[in-house]
Amino acid sequence: xxxxxxxxxxxxxxxxxxxxxxxxxxxxxxxxxxxxxxxxxxxxxxxxxxxxxxxxxxxxxxxxxxxxxxxxxxxxxxxxxxxxxxxxxxxxxxxxxxxxxxxxxxxxxxxxxxxxxxxxxxxxxxxxxxxxxxxxxxxxxxxxxxxxxxxxxxxxxxxxxxxxxxxxxxxxxxxxxxxxxxxxxxxxxxxxxxxxxxxxxxxxxxxxxxxxxxxxxxxxxxxxxxxxxxxxxxxxxxxxxxxxxxxxxxxxxxxxxxxxxxxxxxxxxxxxxxxxxxxxxxxxxxxxxxxxxxxxxxxxxxxxxxxxxxxxxxxxxxxxxxxxxxxxxxxxxxxxxxxxxxxxxxxxxxxxxxxxxxxxxxxxxxxxxxxxxxxxxxxxxxxxxxxxxxxxxxxxxxxxxxxxxxxxxxxxxxxxxxxxxxxxxxxxxxxxxxxxxxxxxxxxxxxxxxxxxxxxxxxxxxxxxxxxxxxxxxxxxxxxxxxxxxxxxxxxxxxxxxxxxxxxxxxxxxxxxxxxxxxxxxxxxxxxxxxxxxxxxxxxxxxxxxxxxxxxxxxxxxxxxxxxxxxxxxxxxxxxxxxxxxxxxxxxxxxxxxxxxxxxxxxxxxxxxxxxxxxxxxxxxxxxxxxxxxxxxxxxxxxxxxxxxxxxxxxxxxxxxxxxxxxxxxxxxxxxxxxxxxxxxxxxxxxxxxxxxxxxxxxxxxxxxxxxxxxxxxxxxxxxxxxxxxxxxxxxxxxxxxxxxxxxxxxxxxxxxxxxxxxxxxxxxxxxxxxxxxxxx
Numbered sequence: 001x002x003x004x005x006x007x008x009x010x011x012x013x014x015x016x017x018x019x020x021x022x023x024x025x026x027x028x029x030x031x032x033x034x035x036x037x038x039x040x041x042x043x044x045x046x047x048x049x050x051x052x053x054x055x056x057x058x059x060x061x062x063x064x065x066x067x068x069x070x071x072x073x074x075x076x077x078x079x080x081x082x083x084x085x086x087x088x089x090x091x092x093x094x095x096x097x098x099x100x101x102x103x104x105x106x107x108x109x110x111x112x113x114x115x116x117x118x119x120x121x122x123x124x125x126x127x128x129x130x131x132x133x134x135x136x137x138x139x140x141x142x143x144x145x146x147x148x149x150x151x152x153x154x155x156x157x158x159x160x161x162x163x164x165x166x167x168x169x170x171x172x173x174x175x176x177x178x179x180x181x182x183x184x185x186x187x188x189x190x191x192x193x194x195x196x197x198x199x200x201x202x203x204x205x206x207x208x209x210x211x212x213x214x215x216x217x218x219x220x221x222x223x224x225x226x227x228x229x230x231x232x233x234x235x236x237x238x239x240x241x242x243x244x245x246x247x248x249x250x251x252x253x254x255x256x257x258x259x260x261x262x263x264x265x266x267x268x269x270x271x272x273x274x275x276x277x278x279x280x281x282x283x284x285x286x287x288x289x290x291x292x293x294x295x296x297x298x299x300x301x302x303x304x305x306x307x308x309x310x311x312x313x314x315x316x317x318x319x320x321x322x323x324x325x326x327x328x329x330x331x332x333x334x335x336x337x338x339x340x341x342x343x344x345x346x347x348x349x350x351x352x353x354x355x356x357x358x359x360x361x362x363x364x365x366x367x368x369x370x371x372x373x374x375x376x377x378x379x380x381x382x383x384x385x386x387x388x389x390x391x392x393x394x395x396x397x398x399x400x401x402x403x404x405x406x407x408x409x410x411x412x413x414x415x416x417x418x419x420x421x422x423x424x425x426x427x428x429x430x431x432x433x434x435x436x437x438x439x440x441x442x443x444x445x446x447x448x449x450x451x452x453x454x455x456x457x458x459x460x461x462x463x464x465x466x467x468x469x470x471x472x473x474x475x476x477x478x479x480x481x482x483x484x485x486x487x488x489x490x491x492x493x494x495x496x497x498x499x500x501x502x503x504x505x506x507x508x509x510x511x512x513x514x515x516x517x518x519x520x521x522x523x524x525x526x527x528x529x530x531x532x533x534x535x536x537x538x539x540x541x542x543x544x545x546x547x548x549x550x551x552x553x554x555x556x557x558x559x560x561x562x563x564x565x566x567x568x569x570x571x572x573x574x575x576x577x578x579x580x581x582x583x584x585x586x587x588x589x590x591x592x593x594x595x596x597x598x599x600x601x602x603x604x605x606x607x608x609x610x611x612x613x614x615x616x617x618x619x620x621x622x623x624x625x626x627x628x629x630x631x632x633x634x635x636x637x638x639x640x641x642x643x644x645x646x647x648x649x650x651x652x653x654x655x656x657x658x659x660x661x662x663x664x665x666x667x668x669x670x671x672x673x674x675x676x677x678x679x680x681x682x683x684x685x686x687x688x689x690x691x692x693x694x695x696x697x698x699x700x701x702x703x704x705x706x707x708x709x710x711x712x713x714x715x716x717x718x719x720x721x722x723x724x725x726x727x728x729x730x731x732x733x734x735x736x737x738x739x740x741x742x743x744x745x746x747x748x749x750x751x752x753x754x755x756x757x758x759x760x761x762x763x764x765x766x767x768x769x770x771x772x773x774x775x776x777x
Contacts, residue, residue, distance in 0.1 A: 438612065516711060
């Protein structure tokens with residue numbers, strides 16, 4: 001069903017109210033005082049003058065929140081504590097009657113610093129005798145056992161399956177060694193991070209723009225020093241997330257100020273703050289070596305992936321897990337060793353971003369695959385057909401995959417290529433290139449809860465902790481699932497906005513999990529409502545519940561149209577006889593087995609729901625300017641079952657455009673002072689209307705899935721292959737080795753002129769075992 005979004009009209013007409021639009025009686029305005037150096041010891045913070053300034057009602061510093069939080073390791077204080085670790089780190093927060101008064105007071109806070117050496121790049125951080133970003137790393141609380149960490153290596157996850165040493169020593173294999181470098185990407189959500197916090201009756205109420213209400217609840221409680229039950233989080237419409245809001249950010253600052261001032265406090269990041277402290281997609285450096293027979297069998301692979309987590313571990317610690325399933329995905333591997341390391345640097349922390357970890361690993365993997373094909377003289381499409389994962393094949397961690405999915409998807413792409421005319425003629429005198437790439441992603445399931453209430457008027461209300469971040473899942477797929485179960489129209493299902501006091505626990509909206517996890521919980525709740533509804537209706541109609549059907553808002557006797565009654569009348573009857581009808585449901589991933597002992601330091605050893613993508617693109621490269629124009633773009637996407645093709649098409653089109661920005665335009669550079677150079681849209685280039693290319697889309701249905709009704713998440717994966725497809729096509733057009741993105745015109749010109757030097761990473765050792773902390777690996 002192509003069910004339209006119910007929130008579309010209000011958003012288009014500017015009537016939707018986001019957190020940035022919210023106001024409260026007596027509300028104060030807050031700002032943060034941020035560091036302007038990347039590394040320094042804090043000698044003194046004096047707020048005495050600032051506290052006396054007009055309008056100031058509260059100032060908080062590290063003394064008000066000594067706790068630390070994090071993922072895997074509790075390494076992150078709320079405020080800079082003892083030392084500064086990155087340019088932009090919060091030192092204090094001020095609440096005042098007006099924003100101008102808060103800014104003036106923040107500027108009046110005296111901070112005395114002693115400069116310390118900084119490590120700005122991962123090469124700096126891994127150099128012998130490099131200064132430690134966290135000298136006291138040994139003292140941090142470990143939240144997940146099993147991950148190796150030491151010095152400037154915040155976390156390490158490894159995969160070891162088989163004997164790669166023996167494979168690489170064989171004399172019948174071709175060894176292909178590739179290196180890749182990828183920059184950061186800013187989420188650039190229209191709505192910045194924003195929060196309104198209040199403190200009443202001993203409890204905090206946090207109204208915030210977030211993807212993870214329960215994470216905000218729990219982390220805020222930890223940092224302000226109260227039980228989690230003392231924090232309520234509500235979430236109105238969110239003006240874009242893409243992973244930026246998949247963490248707690250401004251909420252604890254506002255909560256502390258609200259408690260100190262006794263009044264509501266609003267804290268909103270400026271666009272400059274969003275640019276300079278955004279939890280960007282991390283920059284990465286990758287080395288891949290493969291041993292391949294002349295017949296095209298990948299008998300061994302070794303890889304090292306360095307992920308810059310910035311000054312604190314954050315999401316990157318978790319994301320080290322993903323490499324096994326992205327860089328280690330797509331193809332059958334005889335033996336494999338992968339080391340993924342999150343590296344501390346004195347730069348702004350990074351975070352999760354749509355298809356996190358997967359986008360750059362897919363770029364590296366597919367470019368490496370093309371280099372393999374060149375080395376052994378095999379057609380790239382034929383190589384992929386021979387080697388993609390299929391039914392009963394082992395993944396990198398020893399997981400056994402179900403179903404042949406990627407090969408039929410490649411066949412469909414080949415049919416689409418043959419059925420349409422190439423756009424090569426549009427290239428004119430420019431260089432023309434084309435490429436087809438594959439990608440492996442997965443749906444992060446995790447726990448979700450839902451409640452469905454049948455209302456007296458025959459409508460239903462769905463209560464979850466899910467958040468509508470713009471993808472439409474909360475407004476489209478979830479109402480469709482509930483409505484189809486109860487015989488209602490989707491528009492008759494009311495979806496409550498997230499409220500941790502009302503909705504059960506949920507990991508959060510991201511990773512393509514909304515339709516799957518929240519959908520499964522909602523389906524289970526609706527099934528319980530259906531059972532109760534039919535029980536009451538069977539007494540009313542004097543018929544067995546097994547002989548009743550729900551459709552078009554009515555309960556009918558099977559095969560006897562018009563014999564029943566309305567669901568509204570059944571709901572009214574239930575209220576009098578049994579009480580209101582409601583149902584609850586829950587879901588979590590069942591877990592898939594990996595090979596014992598294969599993975600270390602992983603949060604997820606194997607994936608419950610793999611999802612695949614095949615992308616094809618044609619490009620034209622101007623040899624005079626280095627400008628790359630995308631002439632055509634085609635996507636075959638594995639969707640399990642498409643509940644709402646219209647919604648999926650929108651997600652794919654948007655994801656491809658976002659991927660084009662990553663591949664061609666969006667570049668973040670960091671100065672020697674540790675500051676991000678792109679402070680606004682004047683210097684950060686994103687795709688504009690003239691850069692957008694219509695995407696031809698084919699939805700591949702029928703692949704195995706534990707999702708409700710056979711669904712898979714569709715919003716995360718569209719960006720996965722884009723950089724890979726563009727880079728491979730540009731390489732084919734220019735005949736040059738593409739090792740780095742984004743492919744901006746200056747970078748492409750360097751390629752064409754031969755001025756670029758092959759990448760070399762001295763801080764990645766030649767011997768794989770020398771890149772692993774874990775003893776005996």
